Amino acid sequence: MESIGVLMTCPPPDPYLVEQLEKRFTLFKFHSIPDKAHFLNSNKASIRAVVGNASAGADAQLIHQLPNLEIVSSFSVGLDKIDLAKCRERGIRVTNTPDVLTDDVADLAIGLMLAVLRRLCQSDRYVRSVNSCMEGRLVSSSLAVPPFLQIDYYFLQVCVFVLLNIDEVITTLGYISKVNPDCSASLGTLGLRNGAKFAFSKSSWLNFTGKSVGIIGLGRIGLAIAKRAEAFSCPISYHTRTEKSDVKYKYYPSVVELAANCQILVVACALTEETRHIINREVINALGPKGVLINIGRGPHVDEPELVSALVEGRLGGAGLDVFQDEPNVPEELFGLENVVLLPHVGSGTMETRKEMADLVVGNLEAHFLNKPLLTPVL
Ligand SMILES: O=CC(=O)O
Numbered sequence: 001m002e003s004i005g006v007l008m009t010c011p012p013p014d015p016y017l018v019e020q021l022e023k024r025f026t027l028f029k030f031h032s033i034p035d036k037a038h039f040l041n042s043n044k045a046s047i048r049a050v051v052g053n054a055s056a057g058a059d060a061q062l063i064h065q066l067p068n069l070e071i072v073s074s075f076s077v078g079l080d081k082i083d084l085a086k087c088r089e090r091g092i093r094v095t096n097t098p099d100v101l102t103d104d105v106a107d108l109a110i111g112l113m114l115a116v117l118r119r120l121c122q123s124d125r126y127v128r129s130v131n132s133c134m135e136g137r138l139v140s141s142s143l144a145v146p147p148f149l150q151i152d153y154y155f156l157q158v159c160v161f162v163l164l165n166i167d168e169v170i171t172t173l174g175y176i177s178k179v180n181p182d183c184s185a186s187l188g189t190l191g192l193r194n195g196a197k198f199a200f201s202k203s204s205w206l207n208f209t210g211k212s213v214g215i216i217g218l219g220r221i222g223l224a225i226a227k228r229a230e231a232f233s234c235p236i237s238y239h240t241r242t243e244k245s246d247v248k249y250k251y252y253p254s255v256v257e258l259a260a261n262c263q264i265l266v267v268a269c270a271l272t273e274e275t276r277h278i279i280n281r282e283v284i285n286a287l288g289p290k291g292v293l294i295n296i297g298r299g300p301h302v303d304e305p306e307l308v309s310a311l312v313e314g315r316l317g318g319a320g321l322d323v324f325q326d327e328p329n330v331p332e333e334l335f336g337l338e339n340v341v342l343l344p345h346v347g348s349g350t351m352e353t354r355k356e357m358a359d360l361v362v363g364n365l366e367a368h369f370l371n372k373p374l375l376t377p378v379l
Pocket residue numbers: 054075076077078079101347348
């Protein structure tokens with residue numbers, strides 16, 4: 001099999017995958033080839049397989065340029081970067097990596113819900129800022145000047161902070177003691193003692209247990225999210241093209257209706273022409289200022305400019321996003337929002353799952369070239 005050319009169209013997603021492919025085939029890393037047209041002209045005859053992922057697969061143009069292409073083996077469950085119609089037309093086989101990543105993606109969806117509602121990332125940033133302030137104090141107080149001349153950097157920060165934020169300090173302490181009198185002293189003093197911009201001011205922590213969860217797409221991943229959310233006593237509802245007879249969750253035939261009737265809306269469907277911008281202005285407004293959007297599907301499921309303006313204007317309560325319209329680019333307006341958690345498309349990103357995905361990619365290629373049944377055929 002060493003003479004079989006395999007074209008990896010995505011940036012290498014995993015070192016183990018690359019190692020396994022290089023052991024068996026002649027691997028070309030398309031992403032790092034500067035003159036792609038020249039490369040294709042010289043090597044097209046030897047390329048019989050493409051390996052892609054969620055960022056790059058095989059579009060109509062590439063398929064057209066590879067006359068001997070027999071199989072596209074994707075290191076992803078999503079197939080939106082592969083022109084399936086073209087593959088079908090040319091008799092090219094297609095495989096993906098279903099099942100092995102279901103649990104990780106569902107875990108991450110729940111993680112995003114908790115992170116947004118409980119402000120986990122904001123809290124983490126707060127603790128880090130407290131510690132860096134402490135370090136500042138240690139440095140300043142170790143300066144070799146007489147004690148009476150030493151500026152207590154730490155105290156200075158507190159004074160400046162209090163003067164600049166007196167209204168917030170008062171509101172925050174009032175708010176915290178109303179919500180949880182026991183934590184007012186510790187959080188209040190922590191924030192003030194360190195002079196850090198008080199990360200928790202005016203924010204509203206929300207609990208997750210019992211929140212109603214609406215899921216768009218009830219395939220393997222959607223069902224795994226539902227199962228996990230049920231364990232948090234969340235009532236589950238869903239939207240799919242047609243109602244499922246074998247599930248007990250409430251069905252909504254329209255996404256707007258689903259959004260209007262849940263507190264957390266999760267995108268867990270495949271990206272197709274039909275589901276592109278399934279989250280639009282109307283859906284976002286139906287979810288509303290107390291609602292949270294979780295997207296572990298694909299960026300183009302969401303009308304991103306609409307999402308950004310809803311978050312900036314406070315028409316949407318929060319968002320947990322693992323995917324974006326133009327990855328790796330993320331709209332800058334989101335960086336300053338504490339009710340938003342941003343991840344770099346890591347749904348299946350665990351060591352264990354990545355290995356299983358890589359084994360499937362390689363196993364499918366081997367099966368194909370040995371004329372054996374494919375492990376996870378799509379076409
Ligand atoms: O996004 C990841 C995948 O489709 O597997």
